[in-house]
Amino acid sequence: GDSVTQMEGPVTLSEEAFLTINCTYTATGYPSLFWYVQYPGEGLQLLLKATKADDKGSNKGFEATYRKETTSFHLEKGSVQVSDSAVYFCALSDQGGSNYKLTFGKGTLLTVNP
Amino acid sequence: DTAVSQTPKYLVTQMGNDKSIKCEQNLGHDTMYWYKQDSKKFLKIMFSYNNKELIINETVPNRFSPKSPDKAHLNLHINSLELGDSAVYFCASSRGRIEAFFGQGTRLTVV
Numbered sequence: 001g002d003s004v005t006q007m008e009g010p011v012t013l014s015e016e017a018f019l020t021i022n023c024t025y026t027a028t029g030y031p032s033l034f035w036y037v038q039y040p041g042e043g044l045q046l047l048l049k050a051t052k053a054d055d056k057g058s059n060k061g062f063e064a065t066y067r068k069e070t071t072s073f074h075l076e077k078g079s080v081q082v083s084d085s086a087v088y089f090c091a092l093s094d095q096g097g098s099n100y101k102l103t104f105g106k107g108t109l110l111t112v113n114p
Numbered sequence: 115d116t117a118v119s120q121t122p123k124y125l126v127t128q129m130g131n132d133k134s135i136k137c138e139q140n141l142g143h144d145t146m147y148w149y150k151q152d153s154k155k156f157l158k159i160m161f162s163y164n165n166k167e168l169i170i171n172e173t174v175p176n177r178f179s180p181k182s183p184d185k186a187h188l189n190l191h192i193n194s195l196e197l198g199d200s201a202v203y204f205c206a207s208s209r210g211r212i213e214a215f216f217g218q219g220t221r222l223t224v225v
Contacts, residue, residue, distance in 0.1 A: 104156075
């Protein structure tokens with residue numbers, strides 16, 4: 001079945017540091033890939049997405065590139081801010097299957113200190 | 115206007131009680147979901163409905179019963195609540211298989 005593996009946290013960085021959160025996936029079909037963010041006490045918000053190989057999703061300074069050859073979708077940001085502190089989830093939606101669902105990684109807690 | 119809204123936001127109840135969580139979306143989406151987030155933040159699909167038809171039921175105990183009266187609503191009823199049901203429950207919606215939009219969550223605490 002489908003699965004998503006993302007680096008375990010917690011990740012603690014200083015403001016303006018470079019961020020990478022690794023994500024790899026296994027899917028039977030040809031998935032769409034997503035990063036969601038959950039701020040403390042809130043629901044999940046879509047951060048960025050990519051629907052085909054070599055697509056780059058970007059939003060709010062975050063980027064991730066769909067790499068089919070390495071089955072990866074790593075999240076990066078060049079300079080993090082305190083306001084980026086949240087839990088980040090990598091997820092996939094298998095476009096080829098008949099099931100309508102997102103499969104999530106376990107989440108990575110990011111804390112950015114001033 | 116909130117795109118996906120669920121009520122209540124917090125729910126504290128005793129073991130053995132029956133409770134419901136309501137969800138409404140105003141995005142015109144055809145697919146709605148319930149996800150459960152455990153204490154370690156892990157998210158798992160519980161149910162998926164497409165055009166009011168149950169598509170996914172991920173081995174959830176039959177004490178959990180979803181109801182979709184129309185495409186804009188997907189409610190979750192839970193019978194005989196147990197301590198292990200304590201979690202955050204998220205409703206979500208999407209248009210087909212593209213990105214899902216999530217509600218703010220309902221934190222259920224069973225005491």
